Amino acid sequence: MLDGLTAETLARLQFAFTVSFHIIFPAFSIGLASYLAVLNALWLKTRDETYLNLFNYWKKIFAVAFGMGVVSGIVMSYQFGTNWSVFSDKAGPIVGPLMAYEVLSAFFLEAGFLGIMLFGRERVGEGLHMFATAMVAVGTLMSATWILAVNSWMQTPQGYALAENGQFVPEDWLAIIFNPSFPYRLVHMVLAAYLTVAFVVAAVSALHLLRDRTDKESRKAFSMAMWMALLVTPIQIVAGDMHGINTLEHQPVKVAAMEGHFDSHGDNQPLALFGIPNEQEGRLDYAIEVPYLGSLILTHTLHEQIAGLNEFPKDEWPPVAIVFFSFRIMVAIGFAMLGLGLWGAWARWRGKLYDAPWLHRAAVLMGPAGFIAVLAGWITTEVGRQPYTVYGLLRTADSLAPVDAPAVAASLMAFVVVYFFIFGAGTFYILRMMNKRPATPRLGLRDGPIRTAGITPAPQVEPDFIPGE
Amino acid sequence: MLFDLAFIWAGLIAFAVLVYVILDGFDLGIGILFPFGRSEKERDLMMNSVAPVWDGNETWLILGGGGLFAVFPLAYAVVMPALYMPIILMLLALIFRGVSFEYRWRTRRWKGVWDMAFFGGSFVAAFCQGIALGALVQGIEVEGRAYAGGWFDWLTPFSVLTGFAVAVGYALLGATWLVLKTEGELHIRMRRFAWYLGAATLGLIGLVSLITPFLEPVYFERWFNLPGSLWSMVVPLLMLGLAWSFFTGLNDGKDLQPFLSALGFFIVSFIGIGISFYPMMVPPSLTIWEAAAPDASLAFALVGAVILVPIILAYTAYAYWVFRGKLDPSEGYH
Numbered sequence: 001m002l003d004g005l006t007a008e009t010l011a012r013l014q015f016a017f018t019v020s021f022h023i024i025f026p027a028f029s030i031g032l033a034s035y036l037a038v039l040n041a042l043w044l045k046t047r048d049e050t051y052l053n054l055f056n057y058w059k060k061i062f063a064v065a066f067g068m069g070v071v072s073g074i075v076m077s078y079q080f081g082t083n084w085s086v087f088s089d090k091a092g093p094i095v096g097p098l099m100a101y102e103v104l105s106a107f108f109l110e111a112g113f114l115g116i117m118l119f120g121r122e123r124v125g126e127g128l129h130m131f132a133t134a135m136v137a138v139g140t141l142m143s144a145t146w147i148l149a150v151n152s153w154m155q156t157p158q159g160y161a162l163a164e165n166g167q168f169v170p171e172d173w174l175a176i177i178f179n180p181s182f183p184y185r186l187v188h189m190v191l192a193a194y195l196t197v198a199f200v201v202a203a204v205s206a207l208h209l210l211r212d213r214t215d216k217e218s219r220k221a222f223s224m225a226m227w228m229a230l231l232v233t234p235i236q237i238v239a240g241d242m243h244g245i246n247t248l249e250h251q252p253v254k255v256a257a258m259e260g261h262f263d264s265h266g267d268n269q270p271l272a273l274f275g276i277p278n279e280q281e282g283r284l285d286y287a288i289e290v291p292y293l294g295s296l297i298l299t300h301t302l303h304e305q306i307a308g309l310n311e312f313p314k315d316e317w318p319p320v321a322i323v324f325f326s327f328r329i330m331v332a333i334g335f336a337m338l339g340l341g342l343w344g345a346w347a348r349w350r351g352k353l354y355d356a357p358w359l360h361r362a363a364v365l366m367g368p369a370g371f372i373a374v375l376a377g378w379i380t381t382e383v384g385r386q387p388y389t390v391y392g393l394l395r396t397a398d399s400l401a402p403v404d405a406p407a408v409a410a411s412l413m414a415f416v417v418v419y420f421f422i423f424g425a426g427t428f429y430i431l432r433m434m435n436k437r438p439a440t441p442r443l444g445l446r447d448g449p450i451r452t453a454g455i456t457p458a459p460q461v462e463p464d465f466i467p468g469e
Numbered sequence: 470m471l472f473d474l475a476f477i478w479a480g481l482i483a484f485a486v487l488v489y490v491i492l493d494g495f496d497l498g499i500g501i502l503f504p505f506g507r508s509e510k511e512r513d514l515m516m517n518s519v520a521p522v523w524d525g526n527e528t529w530l531i532l533g534g535g536g537l538f539a540v541f542p543l544a545y546a547v548v549m550p551a552l553y554m555p556i557i558l559m560l561l562a563l564i565f566r567g568v569s570f571e572y573r574w575r576t577r578r579w580k581g582v583w584d585m586a587f588f589g590g591s592f593v594a595a596f597c598q599g600i601a602l603g604a605l606v607q608g609i610e611v612e613g614r615a616y617a618g619g620w621f622d623w624l625t626p627f628s629v630l631t632g633f634a635v636a637v638g639y640a641l642l643g644a645t646w647l648v649l650k651t652e653g654e655l656h657i658r659m660r661r662f663a664w665y666l667g668a669a670t671l672g673l674i675g676l677v678s679l680i681t682p683f684l685e686p687v688y689f690e691r692w693f694n695l696p697g698s699l700w701s702m703v704v705p706l707l708m709l710g711l712a713w714s715f716f717t718g719l720n721d722g723k724d725l726q727p728f729l730s731a732l733g734f735f736i737v738s739f740i741g742i743g744i745s746f747y748p749m750m751v752p753p754s755l756t757i758w759e760a761a762a763p764d765a766s767l768a769f770a771l772v773g774a775v776i777l778v779p780i781i782l783a784y785t786a787y788a789y790w791v792f793r794g795k796l797d798p799s800e801g802y803h
Contacts, residue, residue, distance in 0.1 A: 064571045070524060071567040075560045077534050081549025082556055088549070089614055092542020093762040097770040100539035103532045104777040111528045112784045115521030116791060123791050163763065165614070167542070170765045401550045402615050411557045418561050422568055429575040 008400050010408040011083040018075050020375060021419050025069030027374045030144055031197030032062045033137040040133045044126060050220050057438040061430055063118055068426045087389050087399035094160055094168050094176060098150045106143035110136050144190055152182035155391050156250045180250055184243040191236040196370025198228035203367025204434045206360035213354050217438035226344035233338045248298055253316055254384035256309045257323040260284040264308040269294035277320040282310050318386040330376040333369050340366055474768060475761035478540040481774055485536055487739050489529035491732050496523045498643020500566050500591020511655050514796055518650040520570055521792045525785055539770050543614060544750045544760035550616040551609045552601050552623055559597035566590025599635030603628030607684050608753045627680060634673035641666035645728035650796050663727055667715050674738055685753055688745045704741045
């Protein structure tokens with residue numbers, strides 16, 4: 001089935017596949033680690049058991065998701081070498097040290113304190129346990145910071161020189177790290193992770209509220225999630241808008257593809273709500289457009305010229321249709337999130353937050369929205385920066401390792417089979433845990449690999465019970 | 470200049486790989502010994518003995534790979550395509566064994582499946598690491614700035630031998646770790662296992678050491694060229710001392726001594742490999758200095774390593790301290 005594809009296409013497919021699977025888990029664990037730190041802090045402050053129950057509930061879901069993130073992440077750190085070794089050799093002197101910082105400052109922090117956060121509350125005491133929980137959250141944020149610095153440098157490179165042997169050589173590390181697109185991308189991604197988790201928490205709590213609207217933990221969690229949706233979604237939309245303007249400045253071709261702008265429209269750039277990009281003819285078919293809105297959104301003025309795709313050589317274009325549609329999916333989800341946040345606020349104002357079945361059903365439906373938006377957003381930015389790995393400097397086609405197509409095809413098939421099997425099972429276990437109420441004393445078969453003395457009073461050690469089995 | 474940035478970094482990467490080998494070595498070893506846990510309860514206990522620390526242990530592998538990418542990008546770009554299959558297989562195997570730590574506790578019906586995944590993943594990962602080591606020792610063909618060999622160059626009788634050697638050695642680490650962490654029947658059985666595994670490991674180390682000097686003339690000279698090789702004699706002598714300490718420790722009923730001696734086997738073997746390799750990064754053609762990134766990269770990354778590695782070691786040690794002592798099966802470990 002993979003016959004006839006070149007090693008390059010297969011390597012692209014493999015990277016797209018493994019990185020798309022991977023990004024789901026960090027997006028979830030960045031948000032969830034912070035949520036856990038907040039829940040534990042609230043438990044210590046108020047001594048309200050609702051928070052402790054919520055902490056213990058989400059902790060177990062976190063453990064499974066984190067495990068999947070670790071193993072899918074290790075694949076990424078080796079795939080640069082196996083499939084993209086020319087990129088590794090050339091960009092290694094700049095990209096490598098930043099990733100080494102990620103490992104040293106973030107991965108070890110997360111992994112080192114995770115054991116204590118999951119299993120150590122009784123062994124180390126509440127104070128140190130809180131510290132460990134906070135360190136896990138800090139670790140996830142540091143990880144995001146470094147890896148987004150790497151990604152942003154590849155999108156908007158600066159602070160480098162080109163050596164004779166073809167390597168990018170660092171000249172100014174501060175310029176490399178704080179490259180033009182980094183702050184926007186970092187804020188946009190961290191907020192996306194927080195929103196993703198807010199909508200997952202909202203969906204799970206809403207599910208339990210639909211079954212029993214008096215469930216204390218679900219009421220508390222739903223209320224927290226709805227505040228997040230209401231307050232963070234508008235901030236995210238503003239951050240996304242600023243990110244877009246930054247992209248227009250540094251990667252105008254990408255923005256033209258996102259907007260489906262083939263022709264420059266002088267000083268009246270319409271906004272295409274929908275259409276089908278026709279790359280051969282260089283136009284947007286079946287376009288539904290709003291006059292002036294394109295200029296307004298991208299330049300915040302009514303009369304400023306924006307370059308269309310046809311002003312750039314075709315070998316500089318990304319695959320337009322993918323970028324065009326994935327961008328629309330992301331934006332549509334963003335506004336749907338805003339809508340749900342407002343709906344929640346309205347229900348709260350009327351005193352019916354926990355008594356609004358249709359709101360709860362909508363929240364359940366929106367549970368996976370964050371993941372889809374994160375994926376669509378990354379597809380937009382990563383496909384949109386093609387045909388380059390280091391933007392404007394190193395083409396993807398020139399980054400490839402000297403690999404044979406059959407080797408890449410075989411490993412791609414293996415990754416597809418293993419990922420669907422492993423992560424399918426993991427998702428199933430997570431959903432099964434989510435299907436139980438947060439106050440359920442024994443959530444999984446057992447509570448996780450290690451429980452120390454005294455956590456589980458003897459009478460509670462009931463025979464293992466798993467719903468659905 | 471000897472003590473320049475590239476040399477320091479070669480030492481740091483070697484240190485990270487060594488720490489990975491001895492820490493994840495006993496985790497993987499427990500996976501390899503998993504089928505020898507006689508009851509579900511014993512297997513629970515075996516897995517529990519590493520559950521709080523395996524994650525941190527595996528992070529050293531990311532540092533090994535990521536560090537190589539950061540400071541020796543050329544070596545990384547040559548070695549990864551050369552070891553394409555063993556590396557990909559190892560990654561897939563690590564996925565299976567990594568998730569089974571969590572999945573195993575989330576189902577009853579499929580518990581056996583994740584038991585198998587834990588064993589299979591651990592064994593294949595260990596075997597592939599050994600193959601990668603063997604393939605590196607026998608040399609990697611380089612042309613210009615890229616790997617120039619074929620897709621199965623890594624597969625030789627020698628690399629298969631090193632694959633088994635590493636798997637057996639990891640099983641030894643796992644067995645001695647369980648001697649240290651458990652009591653009762655499992656403890657007694659593992660003490661017996663450790664004896665056989667120790668003998669097998671030493672035999673395999675001996676065999677690999679005998680073959681290695683004949684793979685490359687450079688290795689031969691390093692080991693059999695007087696008077697320089699007198700220093701190299703220290704390595705087999707150290708190994709003999711450790712073997713003595715290992716077997717007497719086992720026979721005298723000591724818990725910690727066999728584990729530390731087994732770690733010693735790995736450390737001394739590692740030093741032996743270092744003596745063969747130096748100054749090569751990728752034998753037989755890339756030296757440490759040829760493979761190194763520019764000084765600006767090395768210096769920047771070194772600042773982070775000097776500050777962060779000691780901190781990492783400190784909190785890793787703390788995590789081990791928190792979960793110290795014998796596992797108590799009645800302690801409410803589920």
